[in-house]
Amino acid sequence: MADPNDNNAIITVDLTKHFDQVTALDRLSLKVRSGLIFGLLGPNGAGKSTTIKILTTLLDASSGSATIAGFDVAKSPIEVRRRIGYVPQLLSADGALTAIENLNLSARLYGLHGGELKVRVSEALSFSGLDTVANKPVKTYSGGMIRRLEIAQATLHYPEVLFLDEPTIGLDPVARKTVWERLKDLRRSRRTTILITTHDMEEVDVLCDELAILDRGRLAVTGSPGELKSRLGAQASLDDVFVHFSGSVMEREGNYRQIRENRSAIHRLE
């Protein structure tokens, strides 16, 4: 196969999205090679969420195109959906259901059934380290357990590409490390291509093979963490890289609605 696209799990060409008067994403052209963990960085409003929503077929682009695992997101959304997993930033596991019920639901929606479903679900339980609490409602879990469950839910069908929106936001340091281990494990054992958005420079350092920084809907820079740091000099940290290329300091707060949603999500778990 001489197709040059073979090595790229994600390709976007001039991807653009307008909301009314606002241009959320402005001619984004990106390539993400298969088997990498790729970080999408940028201040709030830079277009990270918009990009993920378009790539996961939740949102239509205004113009430009995107291809995931060889399929165009606008022309073959179902084929794309078969090949991707998505862990939203908010709480996507259902707190009123147990881990097993959550996994069964996802597995069945991904078209698994019978013996195969059973095998995948039990595999997912041990992958996420939740065997002992599998029959307890998810609302009794810690934040880290929930994240691991969500990753397990999103990978039941062995997706080629996994998207995670702020995968470790709000987690304690130990829980963060276990999530990172799971993601590295997926890259190693299944060669899953993983795209994350993050605000966390330590996460980028630990996890990402390559990254792209977005700024006001445009691609500011892309490269490996090492390359980008060396461009700024020997002592540069990723924080410096971020500030240099996005022209802004790390902003951790979201807008009113995001904060409200995050807090109500946390509240629901208590």
Added chain:
Amino acid sequence: MLRFARESLAIASAEMHKLVRDPTEMFSRAIQPVLWLAIFGQVFSRVRGIPTGNLNYLDYMAPGILAQSILFSAIFYGIAVIWERDLGIVHKLLVTPAHRSALIGGKALAAGLRGLVQAIVVYGVAVILKVNIRWEFLPILTAAAGVFIGSGVFSTFSLLIASIVKTRERFMGIGQVLTMPLFFASNAIYPLELMPDWLKSIAIFNPLTYLVDVLRGSMIVGGVSTFPVITSFGVMGLVFLILLALASKIYPGLAR
């Protein structure tokens, strides 16, 4: 088709697990029909002003109140998807290759099963109030089928509204505004013949009218349906399919 059924069942079974774990809401919604039957019905059965044929008024209104309880609980069903949207559950469901219509159909299926449990509660209350229930297999099956599809109609309608308005506040407002007109513009507590023409012409487009009509012919001894049962089921089925198609188009917008 097989995949559609599997996906719908997956959604419905998750909903049923939730319902079994926390049935409070379902039972609290059953209190309202108790009040209607026990108070409104008792008082109005002393009035002889409403032409109910050879039925006493309490018997006459019992099917109407069953239909009302189905409407009132199903019409707020959609709030769950607004909740699920704020959390991210909607996003998780929509990135799966499952049919959009199966995601909606599964919820309607769950609402139908929930409606059946409510019907059991209303039948129980009716028995206590000495309503003359028709204890025959086929009529009970007909009533159950009516309750099932009626729940599907109103819950899908609710889900469609939720998908359009997207916030809890607006949804609650609209839900409150819709229930009473749907209830009063139906034959639930008075017959169609009693209505002024303008109301009658609204009532015959109201799916609740057909649900009440099916129940009136099947739930109580001596009750008569105005329309052929096949017409009523046909109308409810058609309305359901239209709502399902619309909701399948609009529901994915919740994740934008």
